[in-house]
Amino acid sequence: MSEAYAHVLTKFGEALHDRRYPLPDPGPGEVLLRLEVSGVCGSDVHQWQGLDPRVPLPLIPGHEGVGRVVATGGEARDVQGAKLAEGDRIAFNRGVSCMACRTCVVLRQPALCPHRWVYGITRSCQDPPHLVGCYSSHVLLARNVQTLCLDDDLSPVVAVTAGCSGATAAHCFEEVRPGFGSRVVIQGPGPIGAYCAAFAKASGAETIIVVGGTASRLRLCEELGATHTINRRETTVAERLEEILELTGGEGADAVYEAAGDQAAIAEGLKWLRTGGAYVSCGVAEPRGGLEIDFFHDIARRNVRLQGIWVSDMRHLLEAVRLVEGQPETFERLVDGRFRFEEANEALEAVAAREVSKAVLIHDGPS
Ligand SMILES: [Zn+2]
Ligand SMILES: [Zn+2]
Structure with a gap:
């Protein structure tokens, strides 16, 4: 696959459009990820409806994703020091903080960093590298995105719920x-x-x-x-x-x-x-x-x-992943709406109508 396939929000309250983008070569420290599962969060619905003042258009929504590494720009490591290799399944912290300001460094609350940006919420897909939301076959993780290698035995459906709700x-x-x-x-x-x-x-x-x-x-x-x-x-x-x-x-x-x-x-x-x-x-x-x-x-x-409580940091994601590892089958039942990746609009509608509590989009392809 040489192109990414994404669902793009171009007008609030209207159906997402399909778009194709070229797959970028990751720069130094960047990671290109092929998503296996994208989470549909209640806040995606608010953003779709235009109720979230942070959202620029056009937007690839989605801040919840688990996938496999396609390529890294040179060496990239997860927060526990594991070197990322092609094929590794990873989760990532959806919020990207500067790790240099007073809030990040002195107060040690990077989730509250005034420079924090969030995949699928605060960055438009208008300009390259485009792939900054999880309603997409691929995302490009910037060099300062914190990643976590996951055990191959842990279902990506479960891991996706840990990334936002769990954290x-x-x-x-x-x-x-x-x-x-x-x-x-x-x-x-x-x-x-x-x-x-x-x-x-x-x-x-x-x-x-x-x-x-x-x-x-x-x-x-x-x-x-x-x-x-x-x-x-x-x-x-x-x-x-x-x-x-x-x-x-x-x-x-x-x-x-x-x-x-x-x-x-x-x-x-x-x-x-x-x-x-x-x-x-x-x-x-x-x-x-x-x-x-x-x-x-x-x-x-x-x-x-x-x-x-506002959002979460990497350590919260790590705690949530450890929690689900003890009871994965039960946590998997949190997900009551499984949609094919192509059905992003249907998934949003179902969450908006409260027909499902937690929806995910499942991508085609080998897992
Ligand atoms: Zn969420
Ligand atoms: Zn900061």
Whole structure:
């Protein structure tokens, strides 16, 4: 194959167009990757609909991808020091930070780097090398992209979910790690919430309650670590509060993790915390306007910590990959929408209509 085949967003809200681009020769330190699986993220839908102010057009969407190395420009190594060779299966950190500014170097928070750019979100495919999004047969990884060699036994479908949802959940648990024997609640049983249930279990939490509206997703969360689930379609606000207090010894939870993407969930979830608890929100991914909360009663007087979470760093991706390696078959079931690569528009429509929770595009060709 001498050309890359990509789906390109040229006008918000309209179908993606097919485009061909020449395959570039990687420059020094660059890696040309042939994708095996591209993830369709909920945020891809927001970008497609024009709700994400970061997006330039034309754009090859997609920040989630796992594939095999086609060629490297000279020597390239992954973050663990492994030399990349043709045919290696790798994941990569979707965000590319400068690693030279105060945020990257002094504060050591490269995910928050003001110069960070993101595959499939913040760079147009207008100019060469074009291949800067994962709705494409190939991506060209710049020399400062952080990569991770994957075990050939790990399904690329599973690894793709670790790269965004899993890494974001890992970031939540780095900021607020529940202690051994602690009690936590997770709002939203989608991919991030399911990863949160697994991270909570791995952290030693004793009571792990997942609240959500889809019974099948709640069951999957139980397999990944939830000790209790509450279906919000079958309960009132008052009933949920009562049940959570009952399950947490009358005190409330040590930590609540919001992965629901719904601001109303935040006002409700704050009331589930014990005094001195922590509220961690990673689900609100695009501007939604203001939110009314009872700041005195729910935060100040109860000494509550409120933690926003934005994206993730390479170490979070690594943690998520290690997590899925322990239970790959269960994590594979997070993916409820498998589409052929050619069906990118159908996949976006299905995620937008909430017919599927996690979709992937599967590329043809040898794996
Ligand atoms: Zn994503
Ligand atoms: Zn920086």
